[in-house]
Amino acid sequence: MPESFRVRQLAGMFDVPLENKLTHKFQVQLPSLDDDWQIGMIVGDSGSGKSTVAKAAYGKRLVQRLSWKRDQALIDGFPADIQTRTITHTLTTVGLSSPIAWCQPYGRLSTGQQFRADVARGMLSPGKVIAFDEFTSVVDRAAARFGCMALRRAIDRGQLSKKLVAVTCHRDVIDWLRPDWVLDMNDGQLTRRCLRQGQLDLAIHRCSRELWPLFAPHHYLDGQLNPAARCWVGLVEGKPAVFAATLNNFRKHHLRVSRLVTLPTYQGVGLGGRMLDELAGLLTEEGATHVNISGSHPAVIAHCNRSTKWQFKKLLKTGRQRSGMYRDNPHWKISTGRAVATFRYASPAEVC
CATH class of the missing domain: 3.40.630.30 (Gcn5-related N-acetyltransferase (GNAT))
Incomplete structure (x- = not known):
């Protein structure tokens, strides 16, 4: 809790028990990284503790948006030790399949394309898991929907092997991404899911x-x-x-x-x-x-x-x-x- 004269003054003015009100305790269950799953989701309303739990569980593997150099082509924003063919394959599998987009700086892409670029680079990062905070929050719902469907399709085909955890307040993502498990921070319940993807006409x-x-x-x-x-x-x-x-x-x-x-x-x-x-x-x-x-x-x-x-x-x-x-x-x-x-x-x- 931040200590200052004004904080204490406000506590006294409104008789607020700061130690109790500013302390939030969570006791939830998350699947082990060694369990058989590929996509998980932590969902809940704003302020429900999603990011707190994700940070405690995944540490530095929890990211919101990746950092890209302003004037660098997107393809050059990936680690130098990853082959170009691997990068383009991953970009294609997550639905960013335009060579024109690959040669542009990240900042020139649409928010939907940026979202997919972040996912692709995250899936090629070291380690067995990547967790995205505020997943799909900055893109319109159409871009979110088809981006999630592309990601799920690639994973179902075995084209992406890393485990992914989506941390979001958007419940519509559940139907599109079809996570293997969902932790709902509104009630603290962990559920296993197996949703079928609807066919697009x-x-x-x-x-x-x-x-x-x-x-x-x-x-x-x-x-x-x-x-x-x-x-x-x-x-x-x-x-x-x-x-x-x-x-x-x-x-x-x-x-x-x-x-x-x-x-x-x-x-x-x-x-x-x-x-x-x-x-x-x-x-x-x-x-x-x-x-x-x-x-x-x-x-x-x-x-x-x-x-x-x-x-x-x-x-x-x-x-x-x-x-x-x-x-x-x-x-x-x-x-x-x-x-x-x-x-x-x-x-x-x-x-x-």
Whole structure:
């Protein structure tokens, strides 16, 4: 208790028993770090003692927001002994999958992207556990929802192994993050939970190219869209979330997916992969005999490698060289200088 003349004066004026009123005692139970769990949560109203208990339990592993250098690219804000591939993989798994964002300073990112960057760096920090105080408190609830879903999805897939404890006053996080245990500081009760993740409905529609400017800044190559492209949008709860464009691949009934972009808020929860699968299936039903996608983005490559619906066709380690029609059209964007993997959609008959 802080001692001063004014403190004692106020205590006397209002007859406040300071020793009793300023002392809070907590007796709660937390799972051991050796127990079989990966996500825990300490939840309660403001002033209920969440941070006090978390600090006592996890010490220096309790953080609120991480410190990032002002003018340093996000990718350089991670410890120097961590490989770039590991960093980009972790950023992608928590839903920050834009190489453009990786090259920007932390301060230029949206609050939702900053939240995911903090989680990614925390998950790569030393030790077996990381605890986040005021978890999701600084982001809007949509960003919080999809950020939590991306994190839970990555952990369920075994892509992140560190234990995480979320300390928060927001009870909506429980349904999104699906923690293995919850300590409710309002009543001091510890409960074990096993909640199922609700399925997001993705509605796919043809759209005009007028929607492209909403997605263009988040494409990892450039903001150009071929005038001949057919455009599609994936809606989540009536709002645009994913954009795809297709082009004729120089032969009848041969198509390729030339653009696939998920808005930052919705990244990490599998919407891009679902859009790709369902769109390819729709195009096949409409008569396409070949639907291909070529790209360098780790999320697209990982999805196609995991899925039985896509067959790996080839890998160009240095990209496509300018020859034939590409040499005759130098304004066409090609992949020279970067590795590109090509996959072909397999129809249900081919899968069987």
